[in-house]
Amino acid sequence: MHGEFKVPGGKLVVADVEVEQDCLAHVSISGDFFLEPESALDCINQALTGMPVTASHQTLAAAINAALNDDVMMFGFSAEAVATAVRRALGKASSWLDHEFEVIAPVSLPAAEHVALDEVLAHSVGTGLRKPTLRFWDWSDSVVVIGSFQSVKNEVDMDAAAEHGVQVVRRVTGGGAMFMEPGNCITYSLTVPTSLVDGVNIEQSYQQLDAWVLGALNKVGIRARYVPLNDIASDKGKIGGAAQKRFANGVLVHHATLAYDIDASKMLQVLRTGREKLSDKGITSANKRVDPMRSQTGLERQAIIESFISHFAELYQTQAGSYLPQELEAAKALVSSKFLTEEWLYKVS
Numbered sequence: 001m002h003g004e005f006k007v008p009g010g011k012l013v014v015a016d017v018e019v020e021q022d023c024l025a026h027v028s029i030s031g032d033f034f035l036e037p038e039s040a041l042d043c044i045n046q047a048l049t050g051m052p053v054t055a056s057h058q059t060l061a062a063a064i065n066a067a068l069n070d071d072v073m074m075f076g077f078s079a080e081a082v083a084t085a086v087r088r089a090l091g092k093a094s095s096w097l098d099h100e101f102e103v104i105a106p107v108s109l110p111a112a113e114h115v116a117l118d119e120v121l122a123h124s125v126g127t128g129l130r131k132p133t134l135r136f137w138d139w140s141d142s143v144v145v146i147g148s149f150q151s152v153k154n155e156v157d158m159d160a161a162a163e164h165g166v167q168v169v170r171r172v173t174g175g176g177a178m179f180m181e182p183g184n185c186i187t188y189s190l191t192v193p194t195s196l197v198d199g200v201n202i203e204q205s206y207q208q209l210d211a212w213v214l215g216a217l218n219k220v221g222i223r224a225r226y227v228p229l230n231d232i233a234s235d236k237g238k239i240g241g242a243a244q245k246r247f248a249n250g251v252l253v254h255h256a257t258l259a260y261d262i263d264a265s266k267m268l269q270v271l272r273t274g275r276e277k278l279s280d281k282g283i284t285s286a287n288k289r290v291d292p293m294r295s296q297t298g299l300e301r302q303a304i305i306e307s308f309i310s311h312f313a314e315l316y317q318t319q320a321g322s323y324l325p326q327e328l329e330a331a332k333a334l335v336s337s338k339f340l341t342e343e344w345l346y347k348v349s
Contacts, residue, residue: 001016002015003015003017003085003086003090004085005088007076007081011034011076011077012033013029013031013084014029014085015086015088015089016028016030016089017048019053019090023050023051023053024052025049026049028045029041029048029086033075033076034076035072043067043068044064048082051063057083057093060087061079061082061083062079064079084198087198092195092198093195093199094193094196097316101132101134101317102133103134103313103318104322104323105320106136108139110139110140110141111137111169111180112335112339112340113335114137114187115145115335116332116335117135119172119253120330120331121133121327122191122249122253123251123330126249126251129324130324132192132196133189133191134189136186136188136305139182141167142167142182143169144161144166144167144169145177145180146176146178147170147171147174148172148174150348151348151349152345157269157271160269168345170339171243173243173244174243174245175242176241176273178257179267179270180257183261183301184259184260185258186258186293186301186305187256188213188308189254190254190255191251191252191253191254192254194251196209197209202244205252206228206230206244209242210232210254211226212315213308214232216308216312219311220303220307221296221298222234222293222296224239232258234292236292236296238259238292239259239293241256241257242255243256259291260293260301262290262291267290
């Protein structure tokens with residue numbers, strides 16, 4: 001069994017292993033890294049030999065670290081990198097290049113159905129009904145989508161929302177509120193096996209799963225960067241934020257909303273925390289708009305989305321996808337039974 005891991009900003013680590021009686025055997029770690037003393041490589045191989053194939057990333061890395069003396073110098077790699085390479089050899093971890101992704105272009109649906117589709121597609125990917133999927137949202141209604149753990153009364157002025165015809169929906173992922181009117185932002189969801197972020201902590205997983213969109217933003221003229229924990233920003237301020245949920249079936253949903261052209265006046269009326277959220281965008285008047293993507297690119301929203309899809313296809317294996325009839329039916333059912341119920345909306349009042 002063979003696995004490889006290229007350390008971001010570092011070196012390549014290669015693991016060749018065999019399995020005997022559900023344990024690692026004949027372990028051979030190699031790569032273009034630097035290691036002193038040379039004998040430490042044998043220590044790493046011996047530390048891994050005999051480990052159960054079910055050992056977690058953390059367990060493998062701890063075994064390696066325990067086997068190395070304080071005088072060992074590892075340059076360009078780490079015990080954690082070796083553990084990732086081993087897990088990839090065993091098929092427990094994967095890289096972007098191990099998958100083919102379905103890409104679903106924007107389909108206009110009620111925003112609440114897109115919220116429900118995050119849960120539905122997690123089931124589809126988990127059961128093998130579809131491949132890992134990148135999908136872009138489109139909607140014709142106005143909505144505030146709050147995070148799974150946010151308080152409705154603290155986040156939204158429900159009277160103002162009703163006055164402006166803005167629906168409030170709670171999603172399954174954490175994070176902050178999304179003020180979404182038709183065409184005012186770009187939202188995408190990435191539904192992938194958690195093997196893609198095996199051994200990666202939460203902060204690193206956000207950075208890893210947002211890396212492609214930073215390149216896509218650069219293609220349309222925005223010099224974007226990842227800002228821990230879950231923000232995407234340019235030199236002119238915050239562009240958007242991301243959120244995640246890891247399902248028990250081994251699937252992760254990661255989505256991001258990027259501001260295209262938002263009515264700041266209306267948002268400040270509807271969102272109680274809107275003024276604080278606008279503070280890092282240099283907005284001093286409620287009459288202004290939050291339009292980092294429109295003003296910085298000069299492009300129509302659809303053109304940006306098409307560029308994003310093209311960039312993703314340049315990086316990874318993709319095929320055009322679409323929603324399955326049963327997925328759309330399941331999403332509509334979930335909207336009625338869960339996402340638009342008072343019980344779900346006010347689970348955190």
